[in-house]
Amino acid sequence: MAKEPVRVLVTGAAGQIGYALVPMIARGIMLGPDQPVILHMLDIPPAAEALNGVKMELVDAAFPLLKGVVATTDAVEACTGVSVAVMVGGFPRKEGMERKDVMSKNVSIYKAQASALEKYAAPNCKVLVVANPANTNALILKEFAPSIPEKNITCLTRLDHNRALGQISERLNVQVSDVKNVIIWGNHSSTQYPDVTHATIKTPEGEKPVPALVNDDAWLKGEFITTVQQRGAAIIKARKLSSALSAASSACDHIRDWVLGTPEGTWVSMGVYSDGSYNVPAGLIYSFPVTCSGGEWKIVQGLSIDEFSRGKLDATAAELAEEKALAYSCLS
Numbered sequence: 001m002a003k004e005p006v007r008v009l010v011t012g013a014a015g016q017i018g019y020a021l022v023p024m025i026a027r028g029i030m031l032g033p034d035q036p037v038i039l040h041m042l043d044i045p046p047a048a049e050a051l052n053g054v055k056m057e058l059v060d061a062a063f064p065l066l067k068g069v070v071a072t073t074d075a076v077e078a079c080t081g082v083s084v085a086v087m088v089g090g091f092p093r094k095e096g097m098e099r100k101d102v103m104s105k106n107v108s109i110y111k112a113q114a115s116a117l118e119k120y121a122a123p124n125c126k127v128l129v130v131a132n133p134a135n136t137n138a139l140i141l142k143e144f145a146p147s148i149p150e151k152n153i154t155c156l157t158r159l160d161h162n163r164a165l166g167q168i169s170e171r172l173n174v175q176v177s178d179v180k181n182v183i184i185w186g187n188h189s190s191t192q193y194p195d196v197t198h199a200t201i202k203t204p205e206g207e208k209p210v211p212a213l214v215n216d217d218a219w220l221k222g223e224f225i226t227t228v229q230q231r232g233a234a235i236i237k238a239r240k241l242s243s244a245l246s247a248a249s250s251a252c253d254h255i256r257d258w259v260l261g262t263p264e265g266t267w268v269s270m271g272v273y274s275d276g277s278y279n280v281p282a283g284l285i286y287s288f289p290v291t292c293s294g295g296e297w298k299i300v301q302g303l304s305i306d307e308f309s310r311g312k313l314d315a316t317a318a319e320l321a322e323e324k325a326l327a328y329s330c331l332s
C-alpha cells in the first residue's frame, strides 16, 4: 500500500540552499524513494516572487513523489501539520565574518518561528536548524518552544562530518564511502573539533584505524583540523556565496539517518541537546557522535577522550556558552 505523504517544511526556501534542497526532498533523497512528500516552503515577503518561481519549477519537474507544494510567507500556514522542519531561513555570513556575526538578525527569527512550530507542527515533528549560528539558533528555538521535546530539536553539523570524511578520503586516496566514524564535537564554527581518533577505513583485510593509516600526527592535529574548521570560509572565498549543494545534501543525510536509522557499526555527527555526556555542560546544543534507530538518536557512549581532545571539547563548549549569553543579550 502506498505510504501517506509526509509534510516537510523548508524555511528560507527561496535562498540558495533552499533551491538545492527542495528538489532533493522531492526526489526522495531525504525520506526514501518510496515516501511521498508535500513540501511547505516559507520565505519573507521580499522573496515571495522568487519563492513562487521555485514552486513553478517544482511543478515543471513533475517529481512522482511530490504530492503538493505550499509556498507562503505566512509562518502559521508553513508550519501547519509538518512532520519534518528544515530551518534554513536567515542571513548567511559574508567573507571575513564569523558565523556568530549574524547572531542578532538570526536568533530573533528563531525565537519568532519557535512558537509557530510549537503550535502548528505535527506532534513529534523533527526539527533541523541549518541557519547560522546553527547551534545557538537551535537552542533559542528549543527554549522558546518548551512543549517541543528537546530530543526533536537538532542542528546541522553533518556537513562538517562529511567534510572530514572527504579530507581523509583524499589524503589516503580511498573511497569516501570506505571512511567512517569521524566525529565533529561542539559548535558549527571555527572552534569545532573534527576528531578521527576512532575513525576507520574499510580495506580488503578488514577495518583499519585512520590514525595508523595516516601515520602523521602533526597533520591530523594541525592542518586536517583547521581545513575542516575553515572549509565554510574557503567556500565563501571561492564562490562569494556560502556552501549550498553540500549543505543541502548533508541536511538530507541528517534527516534520512535520523528517520531511517544509521547503518550497524556506524555513527554520524548531529548537534543535539547536551545531557552532560563526555562532561559537556548540559543545556547547550552541541555536536556529538550519535547512532539512530526507530526515529531516535542516541549519543555514542564510552569513547576514550585523550588530553588533546579534552581541551578541544572544552574550548568549543566554552564558545557555545558565550554564544548563548550573546543570543540572550540580542533578544533582550
Ligand SMILES: NC(=O)c1ccc[n+]([C@@H]2O[C@H](COP(=O)([O-])OP(=O)(O)OC[C@H]3O[C@@H](n4cnc5c(N)ncnc54)[C@H](O)[C@@H]3O)[C@@H](O)[C@H]2O)c1
Residues within 6 Å of the ligand: 011, 012, 013, 014, 015, 016, 017, 018, 042, 043, 044, 047, 088, 089, 090, 091, 092, 093, 109, 129, 130, 131, 132, 133, 134, 156, 157, 159, 160, 188, 242, 243, 244, 247
Ligand atoms: N549549518 C550548516 O552547515 C550551514 C551550511 C551552509 C549555510 N548555512 C547557513 O544557512 C543559512 C542560509 O544560507 P543560504 O546560503 O541559503 O542563504 P540565502 O540568503 O541564499 O537564503 C536565505 C533565505 O532565507 C530567507 N529568510 C530570511 N529571513 C527569513 C525568515 N524570517 N523566514 C523565512 N525565510 C527567511 C531569505 O529571504 C532567503 O531567501 C545561512 O544562515 C547560512 O549561513 C549553514
Ligand SMILES: O=C(O)C[C@H](O)C(=O)O
Residues within 6 Å of the ligand: 092, 093, 099, 132, 159, 231, 232, 233, 235, 242, 243
Ligand atoms: O561557513 C558558513 O558561513 C556557511 C556554512 O556554515 C558552512 O559551513 O559552509
